[in-house]
Amino acid sequence: ECISPEHGAGDVSLNLVFDRGGLVETGMVFSFVSSPEVLGVHPRTGSHSGGKFTISGTGFFMSKGWHCWLGDMALDGVVISSTEIACSFSSGGRNCLEVKLSFPGGLPFSTGFDICIGTTLEVMSGLPLYGPADGGTPVLLKVAGIDMEKSYSCLFGNITVPAVSLGFESINCRSPPQNGIGLVPLSVVEEGQQPGSDHHDLVFSYYEQQVARKITPASSQAGTNVTVSVSGRGFRDTSLLSCRFGSIIVAASWLSPRQIECVSPIMDPGHVTIEVSNNAVDFSSDGMVLEILPEFSVFSVYPLQGRITGGTRVDVKGSGFKETSTFVCAFGDMRTHATRTSRRTIFCLSPPHSAVSALPFQVCRERSECSGGNHIFRFVDEARIIDVHPIRSPLAGGVDVRIVIDQDFIWHAPRCRFGTVSVPLDIISRNIG
Template sequence: MPIDPDQGSTGGGAAVTLTGTGLQNASEVRFGTKPAIITANTATSVSVVAPSGAGVVAATVTTPGGTSNPVAFYYVPPPVILDVSPTSGPLAGGATITVTGRGLATVTSVAFGATAVTPTVVSDSQLTVVSPAHATGQVALVVTALGGSDTASGTFGFVAAPTVTGFSPLTGLPAGGTLVDITGTGLSTTTGVTFGGVPATFAVLSGTRVAAVAPTHALDAVTIALTTTGGSATAPGVFIYLLG
């Protein structure tokens, strides 16, 4: 006797259909020791709402003619989100977000606020999803699996692209080590700073300031570029590497 689906949440509530023959006038459907709510019944099928449970249980149908053979029904625990990285992305969407946790193997959707996206399941403990386009602001991130749903402990932020308005000082030594103060807007989610394409060590001071240490570079005039989870921006003017 087939059962579809053969899995459901430990909290119950799954709509399940058992098919076979001689099922008319079913008086009871049990999942293990617990009765299910019968919602529809014909001679070849019984539709029910699965009760709560755990593990693997035997589902049976009882009619005036007797009780059917048992079929296995698997209870799946709800997913648990342990981490989301990164926790923000650009307004245009397109950021690849990694979600880690437990019970993620059967996740069918990840919702960013009211917008649901289909994820790529990597394993039971990890999935990736591409963020959708969204207006500026913070939204709840919710994963939905066969076993239920879970909401991330923090919100996911959609942030505008940064702007860089200036930096100081304008020069430094080829050996590197000059501390450069970079100013602009939308800098709080900065993930990288480069001087002429060379990555620099940096620290985010605020949404309008980032401190970076100029890396080693040949004598040259280079541009300073800054990347955030919202996008990238290039500072006006050039930083000049020269001998002291």
């Protein structure tokens, strides 16, 4: 290792000389170049979490070994061109540090510039970053460089509003009203100051206030979840799109600017107000009300079999058949109106069906949830009479008449009808009556 001597600009050969005049030619060319001149450093501020800066000047040449210095911290320099060197640092304190530069293999020299790290405000993130044009949205900002002893303001475009420091790197402020919708820059500055040319901005989006006009269904059953469709206008496809059931906020699914869906939480009987929000904080105030009805239960269903031509009366016993509710019977996907006879009983007529089959049977509130357990209703062909014996009786009656039919049939209040006279029927076996 040797130190280059003072020399004029130009290329010279580099050789090794030993005692007694021995010479070893290396065949290498060594260049003496003019000392670099630093003209500027940009930017002059940096984040305490790290960043980049550029040294501009003249006399930079392509080579490894350049170093930038922040105070006593050596950083690798990358020569971009003969007039520019880029440097990066990973972290720093809250102070101003002298910037130095070192030639490959040389000692650092002062550039005459410094960089202030962590002394300017850097807005790193915010939530939410959108709200209605009438303002009032609480925005939580993560800001580097906060001094807890100072006061700060938020700038939405050119409108200044007070900011509240919540602790380490956290500031809260409310969006001011805006004349119209659109995007504005969002900055944080010391109170009474304006942002500098190198400040860090976020963008805040103003939108038209959402409106809820109709909900479907208008009722739900206590103890169950139901998907509620909300119609209106101004719905935005955002990650914070929400519905609020009373005080409970749930995520919503965007279908269009005029329709969203959300799944209700499990709630007690009563009435609950539903409001919607594009950002989970600014909710509508349109007063849509969902009625939460008491739970109803199905205990028994009879009969569970009927003709494919339909018209079989099906009696249902249970509880919670409220007078103000409208019920339907569901035979698979087919629904028929149910008639309420008491809080514990309803009945309905089976619909026509195209083929012999077995379908799940349930009782449902109209356009709402269903109950019924594991009941299966069988659609069967008309029963055909195979044999009747005897076929005569004295006028006084009293003859036992046996009837054979062609299928296993579940009888509901069975009777024999002779002309216009009906008499009770006793089932003797599964296929003889």
